[in-house]
Amino acid sequence: MREYFDVESLAQEVGVSERTVRRWIDDAVNPLPSHAVRTGGRDRGRVLILRSEFDAWVKRFAPARATDTAMDERVAAAVVRSMRG
Numbered sequence: 905m906r907e908y909f910d911v912e913s914l915a916q917e918v919g920v921s922e923r924t925v926r927r928w929i930d931d932a933v934n935p936l937p938s939h940a941v942r943t944g945g946r947d948r949g950r951v952l953i954l955r956s957e958f959d960a961w962v963k964r965f966a967p968a969r970a971t972d973t974a975m976d977e978r979v980a981a982a983v984v985r986s987m988r989g
Contacts, residue, residue: 906955907954907955908954909952909953909958910951910953911926911951925953928961929953934964936953937954937958937961938951938952938953939952
């Protein structure tokens with residue numbers, strides 16, 4: 905299992921566009937944690953997202969304790985909608 909993703913690999917992993925991942929990173933209210941890594945020279949560097957930080961970010965969309973199945977389904981639908989842009 906990967907410990908980190910670049911924007912392209914995270915997009916492929918969760919089935920969204922790279923643009924959506926960048927929108928998550930740039931979100932003013934609930935930004936996806938990311939780390940800019942410069943490699944030197946003319947290279948602009950890369951943006952990396954730690955799996956553990958992505959998992960924690962996604963969990964903020966889930967309820968702390970689900971009380972019924974209907975609520976679980978509503979929350980899951982909301983997370984999918986937000987992840988799809």
